[in-house]
Amino acid sequence: MTALPAPPRPPRLLVVEDEQHLAAALKLNFELEGYAVDMAASARRAGECLLQAGGYDAIILDVMLPDTTGFELCKKLRDGGNFTPVLMLTALDSTEDRVTGLEVGADDYLVKPFELTELLARVRSLLRRRSWERQKPPTRGALAAEIRFGGASVDCERQEARMNGQEVKLTRLEFDLLRYFADHPGRVLSRQELQERVWKLANYPNTRMVDNFIMRLRRHFEPDPAMPAHFVSVRGSGYKFVPEGVAGLVADGAEPGD
Ligand code: CA
Secondary structure (H helix, E strand, O other), X not given: OOOOOOOOOOOEEEEEOOOHHHHHHHHHHHHHOOOEEEEEOOHHHHHHHHHHHOOOOEEEEEOEXXXXXXXXXXXXXXXXXXXXXXXXXXXXXXXXXXXXXXXXXXXXXXXXXXXXXXXXXXXXXXXXXXHHHHHOOOOOOOOOOEEEEOOEEEEOOOOEEEEOOEEEOOOHHHHHHHHHHHHOOOOEEOHHHHHHHHOOOOOOOOOHHHHHHHHHHHHHHOOOOOOOOOEEEEOOOEEEEOOOOOOOOOOOOOOOOO
């Protein structure tokens, strides 16, 4: 007698949103998609959910909350070692807000007002990436188990990074991007390719997020982020990872709008 396999667990989402109507609409639509959804109308409530739930597959996080900002909450999570994928809902269509969100460790963002279909697609993309990671065998063919360049060493099995011996906390997406670069050293990678292969966003026109993440990798791993030696812009084409370093050859940062 063999026991039937347990039915697959529905992905669990935590939605942190204080606007009642929007919160209700989000809950309904996520549940229709088959997710198990917990709702929190404040950061305090979100904290309680996180303590009780034993882990979510993704967190949808509004920026403007009654007791704190989504930025603060996201930063706390990351500082505390929680790397659950976070999609931020930013109310203001300002670049500064989006960059802030990504800097505190969010994986993606949507600007309000947004189309529900786009939100659902983004969440699916976050979860897809996570399930691939879980299925990844411990070693995979030619993929390096350790990435070394400049003062950086990255243990791919443990997903731990160090720069000059100091631990660097990488978000899941920063790690994925770094790993993609490391698997393609010396090759020019277009923003579209990176977005498609790392973020799993095909045919998505706005590639500014890629530039933001390159800036983050540079801040983590370049001795002088303004003079990148390893994550190099290739004008009009994209980026190239140069493990051996080309310090001084490239003076520019990201080139938004290429
Ligand atoms: Ca709000």
